Amino acid sequence: MRADRFAQRRARLLALVASEGLGGLIVTHVPNVRYLTGFTGTAGLVLLLPQDTVFLSDFRYRTQAEAELGDEVRVEIAPADVWERLWRVLAGYPGVERVGFEAQKVTVADAERFTRVNGRTRFQPVRDLVERLRLSKDADEVAAIRAAGRLASEALAATLPCVRVGQRERDVAARLEAELRTGGSEWHPFPTIVASGPRSALPHARTGDRVIERGDWLLLDFGAQVDGYCADVTRTVVVGRPADQRQRMVYQLVREAQLAARQRVRPGMTGREADALARGLLEARGLGDAFGHSLGHGVGLEVHEGPRLSRLNQDPLPEGAVVTIEPGAYFPGWGGVRLEDDVWLGPGGPELLTDGDVELRELL
Ligand code: ZN
Ligand code: ZN
Numbered sequence: 001m002r003a004d005r006f007a008q009r010r011a012r013l014l015a016l017v018a019s020e021g022l023g024g025l026i027v028t029h030v031p032n033v034r035y036l037t038g039f040t041g042t043a044g045l046v047l048l049l050p051q052d053t054v055f056l057s058d059f060r061y062r063t064q065a066e067a068e069l070g071d072e073v074r075v076e077i078a079p080a081d082v083w084e085r086l087w088r089v090l091a092g093y094p095g096v097e098r099v100g101f102e103a104q105k106v107t108v109a110d111a112e113r114f115t116r117v118n119g120r121t122r123f124q125p126v127r128d129l130v131e132r133l134r135l136s137k138d139a140d141e142v143a144a145i146r147a148a149g150r151l152a153s154e155a156l157a158a159t160l161p162c163v164r165v166g167q168r169e170r171d172v173a174a175r176l177e178a179e180l181r182t183g184g185s186e187w188h189p190f191p192t193i194v195a196s197g198p199r200s201a202l203p204h205a206r207t208g209d210r211v212i213e214r215g216d217w218l219l220l221d222f223g224a225q226v227d228g229y230c231a232d233v234t235r236t237v238v239v240g241r242p243a244d245q246r247q248r249m250v251y252q253l254v255r256e257a258q259l260a261a262r263q264r265v266r267p268g269m270t271g272r273e274a275d276a277l278a279r280g281l282l283e284a285r286g287l288g289d290a291f292g293h294s295l296g297h298g299v300g301l302e303v304h305e306g307p308r309l310s311r312l313n314q315d316p317l318p319e320g321a322v323v324t325i326e327p328g329a330y331f332p333g334w335g336g337v338r339l340e341d342d343v344w345l346g347p348g349g350p351e352l353l354t355d356g357d358v359e360l361r362e363l364l
Contacts (some may be wrong), residue, residue, distance in 0.1 A: 003070040005140065006038050009133060014050055016129050023096040024049040025129065026086070026180040029105035031301040032130040034228055038068050038153055045082065045088060049096060054089055056082050083113050088122055093152040100126040128306075135298065135306050136320030141229060142344050142353065145299065145322055148185065148231035149354035150341060151224040155179035156235060163363050165214050169194040172218070180224050187305040189223035189230040201336040202234065203293050203328060214240035217247070217335040218363075223303055230303040232324050233354050234340035237361040248360065250287070251337050254329050254360050257281045258339045260326040261295060262352065267345040271313025278327040279311075289330045290336075296324035321345045322353065 013036065017025045027046040033039055033327060036046055037055055041064050044057035056076045057065055065075045068262060078085035090096065101114065103125030137145070159176045173194040180188065195205035196212045200219040221234040236254075257278035265274045275295040282291045294310035299322050304324035307317050309325070317323070323345065328338030339358045342348040 003038070003072075003155075003322050005138065006036060006070070007072055010036055010048060012133055013048060013130060017048065017100060018050075018124055020100060020124075020129070022098050022100045022124060022126070024093075025102075025126070026123075027102060027130060028110070029102050029130070031228075032102070032134075035126065035130060035301060037073055037135055038070070039065060040068060040228065041065070042197050047084070047086060047099075049093060051093070053246060056086055056089070058082060065104040071289045073234065077124075083110065087117055087119075091119060093158075094120070096121065096344060098122045098124055100124050100129070102130075103127050104256065106298050131306055134300055135318045137300060137322050137344065138320075140227075141300060142322065144227040144229035145231055145342060145344075146353045147226040148224040148229055149233070151180060151183045151185050151226065152222065152231050152233045153355040153357070154183050155185070155222075155224065156220065156233070158183075159220075160237065160361065161364060163212070163218065163237075163239060165212055165216075167212050168209050169196050169199075169207045170209060171210070172212075172220070176220065180222070183224075185226070186228070187225050189225050189269055192223075193221040196221045196239075198333050198335055201330040201332050201334065203336070204340065207306070210337065211217065212239050216240065217337065219336065219338060221340065228276055228301050230299050230301070231341055231342055232299050232303050232340060232356055233342070234328075234337065234338045234341065235358070235361070236337045237363055239292075239363045241364065242362050243360060246334075250329050250331075251360050253282060253287055254327055254337045254339055255360070257291075257327040258325055258341070259356055261327065262341055262343050262356070263319070265323070265325065265343065265345065265350050267319035267347070268316050270316055271308050274309040274317060274323075275313075278325070282329065290329035290331060291327055292330065293328065296326050296340075298323050317345055319345060319347055 047054040158179045194207045197216040200217040259276040296309040298305040326340035330336030341354040
């Protein structure tokens, strides 16, 4: 990613910070630090001021920070307590009186430090300032998610032909994760879900020891990560024999709902309206109660971020957001189907970033 991208993001954030009546912002949420500076490590914080961007971390990250951050960011490596160093740095800017911090990302223990600091600085909790900027993805971000989506497809394509009746869920997950890693995924952005038979009815099942039986649903929900950006994909397949009539019926209804939503979702519609694209179809076919979660979520540097495609979200979806479309239908004791793809809400309409291949697959 080009260095000027980060400078542009910081400039846009500073405008938001000023509009909140603040003289600066302490950014502690690691994905936000990465978004603003390009730092790929896991420990560091940023003090963003109109006159300076200061990155603070400990000695483990000195070399990495100096290599990744570019000339415009001042790097401060603290020998011990990064927060103590932060107070010292802040004391060098006597004109800065009110500084924001990320209310949802600071621990109570760290927040207590604000009350102990002497001097004129006042600290004010703020919410979602960086997250607001992150909603709309630029071309580089979309390209990274698309690349992650491609890795996810390739890993699944390499895994499914090896699935057999008699294997455990964890055997399948191990294979899939190995394919993701060797294919180039930086990490698994969340624990891979492989849920078989009746366990596929648990929307957030954990991969377990259950042995796959003939005729089982096998639900695979997994992610890939490229340049820090995630793709999030779910496929549901039948193992060991062709789908029976009920399986086929449920699958086709979920598929129809997924296709409708991913083709009709648009920037500007509310999260609730987007959710209704799939929910309305499933409700009309009597599957409304079986679809107990929301349609989707934003995906980017974090696998779950804004905006929500949910009945509870009355805000318009921003142009440039990348969201998942993942309707499902779950029947306790029988099983469930979920189909998930990622789309970019471009000005001309939705664009798929994952393969979108939701034909019913029977692994015979
Ligand atoms: Zn998922
Ligand atoms: Zn998801």
